[in-house]
Amino acid sequence: MRMLELWKRAPITWSHVAPPLENGTFGCSEWRHVEKPQCYCVLFVGYTNIWLSSFLADCLYSVKDLPIRPSYVLLASVTKMKLILSSIVNGCRYGKLIEVGRNGSKSVDIPGCLLYTRTGSVPHLTHDTLSLIEGVPEPVHLTLSTVAEHHEVLEEYKEGIGKFIGMPESILYCSLHDPASPCPSGYNTNKTVSVWGGGGRIEITLSKFMAMQQAFKPDWYQSMADGEPLPPGASRKRVKKSVDRTLGFLDGCLKEHQNSEVLKNSEILGVIEGGDILEERLRSVRETMKRPVGGFLLDGFQADDMPDDPKLNLIASVTGELPEDKPRLIHGIGKPDEVLECVSRGVDLFEGFFPYVMTEQGRALTFKFKYKVDPEGEAEQKDLVGPLHQVQDQQLISAYNTMTIEQCEGNHIYSMLEQSGCGDNEISNKASDKGGKTVPFTIDLKSEQYRADFRPLLEDCSCYCCKNHTRAYLYHLLTTNELLAGVLLMIHNQHHYFGFFQSIRDAVRDDKMHQLKELIIKQKLQQ
Amino acid sequence: MSPAPGPGAPSASASASAPLRVVSRRECPVSRARLLQLELPHGELQTPVFMPVGTQGTLKGIAVRQLEALGCSILLGNTYHLGARPGPELISKANGLHGFMNWKRALLTDSGGFQMVSLVELAEVTEQGVRFSSPYDGKEILLTPEKSIEIQNALGSDIMMQLDDVVSSTVSGPRVEEAMYRSIRWLDRCIAANKNPEQQNLFAIIQGGLDAELRKKCLTEMIKRDVSGFAIGGLSGGEEKDNFWRMVTLSTEYLPREKPRYLMGVGYATDLVVCVALGCDMFDCVFPTRTARFGSALVPWGSLQLKNRQYAKDFKPIDEDCDCPTCKRYTRAYLHALFRNDTAALHHITIHNIAYQLNLMCSIRESIRQGQFPVFIQQFMKRMYGSKEQYPCWAVEALSTVNVQLE
Numbered sequence: 001m002r003m004l005e006l007w008k009r010a011p012i013t014w015s016h017v018a019p020p021l022e023n024g025t026f027g028c029s030e031w032r033h034v035e036k037p038q039c040y041c042v043l044f045v046g047y048t049n050i051w052l053s054s055f056l057a058d059c060l061y062s063v064k065d066l067p068i069r070p071s072y073v074l075l076a077s078v079t080k081m082k083l084i085l086s087s088i089v090n091g092c093r094y095g096k097l098i099e100v101g102r103n104g105s106k107s108v109d110i111p112g113c114l115l116y117t118r119t120g121s122v123p124h125l126t127h128d129t130l131s132l133i134e135g136v137p138e139p140v141h142l143t144l145s146t147v148a149e150h151h152e153v154l155e156e157y158k159e160g161i162g163k164f165i166g167m168p169e170s171i172l173y174c175s176l177h178d179p180a181s182p183c184p185s186g187y188n189t190n191k192t193v194s195v196w197g198g199g200g201r202i203e204i205t206l207s208k209f210m211a212m213q214q215a216f217k218p219d220w221y222q223s224m225a226d227g228e229p230l231p232p233g234a235s236r237k238r239v240k241k242s243v244d245r246t247l248g249f250l251d252g253c254l255k256e257h258q259n260s261e262v263l264k265n266s267e268i269l270g271v272i273e274g275g276d277i278l279e280e281r282l283r284s285v286r287e288t289m290k291r292p293v294g295g296f297l298l299d300g301f302q303a304d305d306m307p308d309d310p311k312l313n314l315i316a317s318v319t320g321e322l323p324e325d326k327p328r329l330i331h332g333i334g335k336p337d338e339v340l341e342c343v344s345r346g347v348d349l350f351e352g353f354f355p356y357v358m359t360e361q362g363r364a365l366t367f368k369f370k371y372k373v374d375p376e377g378e379a380e381q382k383d384l385v386g387p388l389h390q391v392q393d394q395q396l397i398s399a400y401n402t403m404t405i406e407q408c409e410g411n412h413i414y415s416m417l418e419q420s421g422c423g424d425n426e427i428s429n430k431a432s433d434k435g436g437k438t439v440p441f442t443i444d445l446k447s448e449q450y451r452a453d454f455r456p457l458l459e460d461c462s463c464y465c466c467k468n469h470t471r472a473y474l475y476h477l478l479t480t481n482e483l484l485a486g487v488l489l490m491i492h493n494q495h496h497y498f499g500f501f502q503s504i505r506d507a508v509r510d511d512k513m514h515q516l517k518e519l520i521i522k523q524k525l526q527q
Numbered sequence: 528m529s530p531a532p533g534p535g536a537p538s539a540s541a542s543a544s545a546p547l548r549v550v551s552r553r554e555c556p557v558s559r560a561r562l563l564q565l566e567l568p569h570g571e572l573q574t575p576v577f578m579p580v581g582t583q584g585t586l587k588g589i590a591v592r593q594l595e596a597l598g599c600s601i602l603l604g605n606t607y608h609l610g611a612r613p614g615p616e617l618i619s620k621a622n623g624l625h626g627f628m629n630w631k632r633a634l635l636t637d638s639g640g641f642q643m644v645s646l647v648e649l650a651e652v653t654e655q656g657v658r659f660s661s662p663y664d665g666k667e668i669l670l671t672p673e674k675s676i677e678i679q680n681a682l683g684s685d686i687m688m689q690l691d692d693v694v695s696s697t698v699s700g701p702r703v704e705e706a707m708y709r710s711i712r713w714l715d716r717c718i719a720a721n722k723n724p725e726q727q728n729l730f731a732i733i734q735g736g737l738d739a740e741l742r743k744k745c746l747t748e749m750i751k752r753d754v755s756g757f758a759i760g761g762l763s764g765g766e767e768k769d770n771f772w773r774m775v776t777l778s779t780e781y782l783p784r785e786k787p788r789y790l791m792g793v794g795y796a797t798d799l800v801v802c803v804a805l806g807c808d809m810f811d812c813v814f815p816t817r818t819a820r821f822g823s824a825l826v827p828w829g830s831l832q833l834k835n836r837q838y839a840k841d842f843k844p845i846d847e848d849c850d851c852p853t854c855k856r857y858t859r860a861y862l863h864a865l866f867r868n869d870t871a872a873l874h875h876i877t878i879h880n881i882a883y884q885l886n887l888m889c890s891i892r893e894s895i896r897q898g899q900f901p902v903f904i905q906q907f908m909k910r911m912y913g914s915k916e917q918y919p920c921w922a923v924e925a926l927s928t929v930n931v932q933l934e
Contacts, residue, residue, distance in 0.1 A: 119868040120861070126874050128593055128852050150864045156840050157860070166856040198867050452617055464592070468629045472621065476584065476613045483588035483870055 081267060081294065083110075083325050091316075091344050092508040097327055101171045101219050102265050106138055110327065111343045111508065113352040113501050114141035114173060116180075119150070119198075120165025122494070123356050124486040127166055132464040133491055135498035139171035139219065141351060144212065145178035145195045148202045151212050160217035174218040176225065179302065179332050179353040180360075185228035190245060193224060206249060210256040217262060220294065224249040225271035227299040227331075232276055232306055239275035242300075243284045246273045250291055267294025269329065272318055276306055281314055285321040295327040298347065302332025312341050319346030336367060336441060336500060336520050343504060344513060355493035362478045363442040364457045364489060365496040367523050369503040371515040441523060445489070450475040463495035464488075546685065547728045547755040549785060555900045558929040559779055559806030562895040563787060567685040568726055569625065570600060570632045574787060574808035575891050577799065577884045578603045578635060579816060583612070584628045587816060588874045589881070591630050597851070597882055598889070600632050601685075603811045606678050607639035607670075611663050615681035623683025635811070636684040638675045638717075640693045640732075641791075652692060654709065672716035680723050688758060689717040691732040696766035703736035706761075707745050710734045714752060730789060732760035733778055737770045746781040756787040759807070763792035768921035772805065776928060779806030796825070796887055800907050801922050803891055804900070804929050815884050819876040822866055824859075825883045827910045831859065833876065838863040851882030901931045908933055 085095035097108040187194040226245040270293035274281030334354030456466035477485035507516040550564040565572040582605040621627035651658040656671030675690040692706040735741035794812020822834035844854040865872040894903035
């Protein structure tokens, strides 16, 4: 019984806290009678059920006069995968998710993006053309919008959607909605959500949702959620309802998830709703955190109608509350500048639909993302915190073993948590490394100027399209409505976008985010 | 490739400097089928061969890398379309069609003549050439033999086709004769207009409709000209199969054995097998790739209409014996599901259909090489039709004229 063992090994004066009972639960009355301990460090590294977690959380929050805010309440169920954060600098997290997937053999780099698919296919691409692209990320992103209508087929197939779509070895993440298609609102109810597939609206109940997940067998899936886009200034009542419904759906999903043999190696992601109302967002965070989820999805930030600053502040507030040791995904954010802003605010994973949207417009991504390191006058490296957040029992305990309260307070991570998100990084006023010549995010290859332009889409791009074809050829394919245009553009755009994310990871690791941001924002303003 | 032990010795084509060399020729001892090894400016080619059609400088939805991987050795491009968009000047600047589309192997371009038949309401034929009203911008184009060759010279294809006066095979009467004689005169104009005879081959196109006498006259005249190969044109336009095969047989009887024979517009599996037996070497058709985009997958026993509901839960690949990239990874059910939602479904099926065609030709070549072609034909027909009662009559008859008796 893991909790009991921990109990014995922990150096913390557990005698101040009631030990667990034989069956692993805590007696409520005993707990309330503890003296105020020196340091709240409550570890639940072991399987917890949702009732226990929320009960304990309630206990903690209800104890008054706490000397230190219990920021280390790690209500971790045994999520198979582990998040190893190598560093957090200026709010940007850098690390890896390891032991991902059914075999526990895969890893996901953070920050990163997902591989966008429609009905399980990267748009326009077959396995062979996809293989031409370097740096294709895990996981593969499936959406119920584009696969729900094939539920029955998958039930009969029995071997899971990964094999069905020709990606048997890939990590699969299943979300509700397709980020590249509009999602009309007004259809969700207390018991159902609607997705919009090829054949129209599909209404999904909780049991149908879970039946689908069991037929599909994804590695991760978002909990069912009421994430309808809410207009700004939507009534508080409606926003509150979406938070409540989502929590209800989450509990329902978890219950079935925990009883499911088929999903025992899958992770469920909690969904943070709350529209544009801070209190609701925080409520959604705190409640969702009590549940044993494998990660968190920031939902409801897709629409363009929330102005940037409030949106980003909200994201920062949300991530500021979320636990360190679990991944944070966001839906609907794909533009380069927005991605950087979200990375700076503690977001880990993004949907990879932006290259597709540009492809459909006949556009090629051409923005520069290679920031150059200026050898002189380099900004001082912030003190990087070591791998504190490896959620391995032994290491964590021994780390806490040696920390005093002062160290806890002085801990960079800890103080970061106190702040509301990353805040404003000063954008360096150093000159752009490219010496003045900048390129906008995309070029429109249907434009006449490319008709006789025999250069590749982007100089220095090593993708199959740029190595083999010219702008003139793409112009020709687009103006003659040839299918190959979509194939080649998709190859280039994906390649480019994945390269951008590698650049983000490098920038975060090397503390060069401000340079990367400057480079991107400059190009945005060029348009 | 070793020389043929049977009838026909390996021989060079017309002149030593011609850009097409027949390295070797082997003939089937029973039928008129042949196995040729050809050398073209952009690579070697074995026939019988099927040429996928890449009309506008692309095979729809398929990258050249994929075509190379499938073993495709020659593609067809369309002078009419490319002449309009992007136009010969631009393609010239791009180092020809090879450079423009980045295809390193052989290319054959047709003359633009076939569009006369398919777009006939827009065309007016005179001795000078064909007057079109361009469907793209309404401009008037006069396509003369000289102009067609000029465009094809700019495209830089390994094999160019003469501009011929094409009439539909369903037309009869004096128009057919007029077109036949005009095609001969246009052939001479095309030969004269070729500015690149060292690098680009010109093929003649035998016309004459379904009239044996006209065909013979055309053959007699055209084989006197110094061209690298001959096409059999004016067929495959909806005529009765009984008439079709007779014209093919007639042509192969007269055409010189040491030059390749290209039967235009033929691509159905049965037609390919029979016409190889009748003595044809090269074939092109939009059918396999076009039908793929409608969800139809070709198989040795016919075709599967993957859009049909019956495939929704069919978890077999298109063909369990096919090792194309599609069949190795995807099921019929997945292709059915994907079909409405993403273009990738079209590409999967296109890849399979091209693989099917190329594998068919490869099997044909192998069986000729081993002197087993009649056996192959038997097996093919059995697989496709099941039993002799189902075999198409025209095919049985045609094959019997080249000593292949089907059981």
